[in-house]
Amino acid sequence: MIAPLLSHIQKYVPLTHEEQEVIAQYVQCLTVKNKQYLFTEGAPCSAQYFVIEGCLRMYFIKENGVEQIIQFGIDNWWISDYTSLTLNKPSQFYLQAVQPSKLFVLKKDKQEALFEHVPKLESYFRRIYQRAYAAAQTRQIYFSDLSGEEKYHHFATRFPDFIQRIPQYMLASYLGFTPEFLSKIRAKK
């Protein structure tokens, strides 16, 4: 059950059997239905989520009322509103399942306690956040260099299986344009 998380951690730091037990006690497993929310805008977000199955989307509502997805949560990826989590501020985002999903929850206070018991997890999360930040930098290249059409083709060729799993309007939202425009791109060929 907790195996996927432990094996992910062990790609970065080795764990003794005892450490694995401790970790298992500090995280909870959670099964969510499609459309279920993990947190919503305005409410404080006090946990991080590790997706092992299914798919989440994190989004906010723009001035004009349109939903803007800023990230999908898929297998082996931690997702959360880190501003809310770090500074104890109300969340800026909604985190919602877009498929029936299985995930692990690590609450903020549990994480801090876990660092006391298993200090090498500091190293694990240091690497995780470093990679997440690196990915955010790289994503900026695609989002500022590519036109709408190019972004779609880039994403469609990189994640051909993923785009099958989500409705088009969510893909359009993530790529930063309207569903109508995506429809026109797809009509071209």
Add this chain to the structure above:
Amino acid sequence: MIAPLLSHIQKYVPLTHEEQEVIAQYVQCLTVKNKQYLFTEGAPCSAQYFVIEGCLRMYFIKENGVEQIIQFGIDNWWISDYTSLTLNKPSQFYLQAVQPSKLFVLKKDKQEALFEHVPKLESYFRRIYQRAYAAAQTRQIYFSDLSGEEKYHHFATRFPDFIQRIPQYMLASYLGFTPEFLSKIRAKK
């Protein structure tokens, strides 16, 4: 000399006198002239930079040949191409001084060695990267919700002193539009 860095670290983790000495041995201080490069696209980037004075810009060249700034490096902020640093790949960016600047350099191998000697720095960088990632998430809100004109006004009111220090074409590049368009925004009032 190294005081600004040590006091920044101590906002997150306390340091003994010995630990401060060790850190001082692993980082180098560097003074750079305006327009000097720290690394360029294609070359591996094997260090992070902590700015204590002056200003850096990190940018890449778009398909159409235009420079796109993705980040400014100012006081008390670590800056680097973390994809290059983490995965030992050639850098995607240029990092260049836009003012005479003072900074500290932490090479990748030195950082790893430093973690051995001062394990609590894992915790420091874990927090630093978590905040950096949080900031990247928040920035996405502004960049996807605001029009060009709104981004300018938002940035101008938030950092009124900073925009005085850099040429307008760099601000336009950072905000994701052309210098001509910025000029037209400013002409409106």
Add this chain to the structure above:
DNA sequence: CGGGCCTTTGACTGGTTTCAACTTCTGTGG
């Protein structure tokens, strides 16, 4: 003092949005 870089201004162009109408898909209850 000069030359090149930065900024401004205007006319034209184009990618993307908006709006509205229509079609297709989906899932839920009878």
Add this chain to the structure above:
DNA sequence: CCACAGAAGTTGAAACCAGTCAAAGGCCCG
């Protein structure tokens, strides 16, 4: 299992935000 209502996707016309190109003016630094 079918029917139907609401959600999702498509299509076209008109409008708009921002880019491109070109020319002129300002300013900084050698």
